Amino acid sequence: MSESTLTDAPGAHRSGVSPQAPAERRRSFLRPLLLLAALVVLLALPLYVEEFWLRTGFAAFGAIVGAIGLNLLVGTSGQLSLAHAFFLAVGAVSYVYVSGEPGGLGVAELGGLGLPPIIGMIVGVLLAGLAGLIFSPLAARLRGIYLGVASLALVFIGIHVLNSWTEVTGGFNGRAAPDFSLFGFTFANRDPELYVLGVPFREAERLWYLGLALAFAAYLFARNLLRSRPGRALQTLRDSEVAASVMGVNVQGYKARIFLVSSMYAGLAGVMYALSIGSIAPESFGLELSILYLAMIVLGGLGSVNGAVLGAIFVSALPLVFQRYADLIPFVGRGEGLAAGEAARFLFGAAIVLVILFEPAGLAGIANRITGRFRRRPGGRITQHPPDTPSRSTEPTPSDPPAQGSTT
Amino acid sequence: MGGLLIGIAEAMAAGYQDQLLFLGRGFSAVVPFIVMIAVLMFRPSGLFGTKELTRV
Numbered sequence: 001m002s003e004s005t006l007t008d009a010p011g012a013h014r015s016g017v018s019p020q021a022p023a024e025r026r027r028s029f030l031r032p033l034l035l036l037a038a039l040v041v042l043l044a045l046p047l048y049v050e051e052f053w054l055r056t057g058f059a060a061f062g063a064i065v066g067a068i069g070l071n072l073l074v075g076t077s078g079q080l081s082l083a084h085a086f087f088l089a090v091g092a093v094s095y096v097y098v099s100g101e102p103g104g105l106g107v108a109e110l111g112g113l114g115l116p117p118i119i120g121m122i123v124g125v126l127l128a129g130l131a132g133l134i135f136s137p138l139a140a141r142l143r144g145i146y147l148g149v150a151s152l153a154l155v156f157i158g159i160h161v162l163n164s165w166t167e168v169t170g171g172f173n174g175r176a177a178p179d180f181s182l183f184g185f186t187f188a189n190r191d192p193e194l195y196v197l198g199v200p201f202r203e204a205e206r207l208w209y210l211g212l213a214l215a216f217a218a219y220l221f222a223r224n225l226l227r228s229r230p231g232r233a234l235q236t237l238r239d240s241e242v243a244a245s246v247m248g249v250n251v252q253g254y255k256a257r258i259f260l261v262s263s264m265y266a267g268l269a270g271v272m273y274a275l276s277i278g279s280i281a282p283e284s285f286g287l288e289l290s291i292l293y294l295a296m297i298v299l300g301g302l303g304s305v306n307g308a309v310l311g312a313i314f315v316s317a318l319p320l321v322f323q324r325y326a327d328l329i330p331f332v333g334r335g336e337g338l339a340a341g342e343a344a345r346f347l348f349g350a351a352i353v354l355v356i357l358f359e360p361a362g363l364a365g366i367a368n369r370i371t372g373r374f375r376r377r378p379g380g381r382i383t384q385h386p387p388d389t390p391s392r393s394t395e396p397t398p399s400d401p402p403a404q405g406s407t408t
Numbered sequence: 409m410g411g412l413l414i415g416i417a418e419a420m421a422a423g424y425q426d427q428l429l430f431l432g433r434g435f436s437a438v439v440p441f442i443v444m445i446a447v448l449m450f451r452p453s454g455l456f457g458t459k460e461l462t463r464v
Contacts, residue, residue, distance in 0.1 A: 138448050150448055153441030160438040 046205040054204035056320045061211030062272030063316035065218045067296040067308040069265020075302035077258045078238030082290045083151035086158035087128045087263040089285035091270025095124035096280055097168045099178045117180045121271045128267020129260050136256035155287050162282035177274040222305045295348050301362025310363040319344035414440045
């Protein structure tokens with residue numbers, strides 16, 4: 001199978017007894033340890049870091065969820081979709097409508113159900129999934145660029161609905177998103193006041209933990225999905241639909257289902273986007289957002305969950321960081337030079353070109369190469385196994401029976 | 409035929425804008441996409457397209 005499926009797999013598959021068993025065992029301990037350490041650092045970060053970074057972090061967490069979802073669709077199963085912005089919009093709008101309070105703001109009369117935000121979040125995810133499900137017959141039958149164009153239609157329809165369905169979406173000006181709360185604990189500046197180790201936990205800190213939990217759950221789900229039987233089936237489907245159907249993979253069914261999963265991811269990302277910005281507006285859910293998400297997964301490495309995470313952090317945090325440090329960076333800043341957002345966009349463009357030229361597996365490929373050197377693999381690349389060792393997880397039968405040897 | 413269909417649909421949506429106001433202003437800009445999705449929903453290979461053959 002192609003390399004991208006391996007990027008997140010090493011250490012997890014040990015089939016049989018191989019000559020390097022002790023080294024492998026050490027590695028398999030090392031990996032969860034590293035993950036744990038990263039998690040501890042992320043958990044402790046709000047105690048030390050200022051608010052700007054926490055807000056950026058929450059935006060990045062939202063982007064991570066969305067990028068993982070899009071990567072499942074585009075990277076893993078090879079369906080080009082530009083409709084991600086639409087599903088984000090569905091999630092965001094349903095969250096805002098379901099948990100928002102009804103009321104008029106100036107000219108527009110806004111509706112709202114005023115339900116608890118957690119219900120709003122769930123409804124947002126489910127409605128985005130429903131939208132994906134309705135679209136999925138189309139997605140299952142079209143391929144490549146045709147699907148791209150068809151999904152493009154959704155974005156334009158979505159923008160139109162956002163602009164014209166004022167009662168729900170707030171129309172052209174958008175509307176404010178209600179604060180998130182869970183069982184009476186609001187993720188806002190007060191109510192209740194909270195201090196941890198003398199550090200005031202305000203909105204940014206609380207949202208950080210919320211985002212961390214959601215992104216981590218999304219990450220785990222995607223990784224486990226990819227290692228499971230459906231995940232293998234999806235990868236075969238990307239490599240060759242004919243081969244997949246010959247192996248007994250229900251091509252249409254899997255294509256439709258992965259579209260559903262991906263749009264649910266997008267719905268959650270939309271809810272987090274609304275929370276992070278604090279309001280929703282039609283122009284933020286345009287084609288540009290879809291393109292940005294595509295940029296994330298291409299930068300990160302198609303088909304790799306870790307890559308999607310890295311790409312999402314890079315693409316979503318960079319404009320914010322540029323904006324903040326505009327004075328320090330040459331050619332960017334007020335008055336002369338570029339605006340921060342534009343500069344970031346130029347940088348994405350350059351980064352994408354460079355990535356495609358030099359490291360088609362993306363940031364995940366670079367990370368892989370570094371860890372590969374660290375492990376002193378023969379040949380340095382994970383795909384190249386010496387002939388005598390059993391090649392792990394490179395079996396060309398992805399929709400295999402469980403006896404394949406994946407120990408997860 | 410495709411162009412004709414899209415063109416007529418768009419012009420009609422623009423012409424009957426007052427009756428279609430409940431769908432929002434500027435609806436005619438979106439009509440082509442709706443037509444496309446509707447067509448693709450029921451005829452995946454387009455109105456007159458033939459089913460694609462795949463060679464292995």
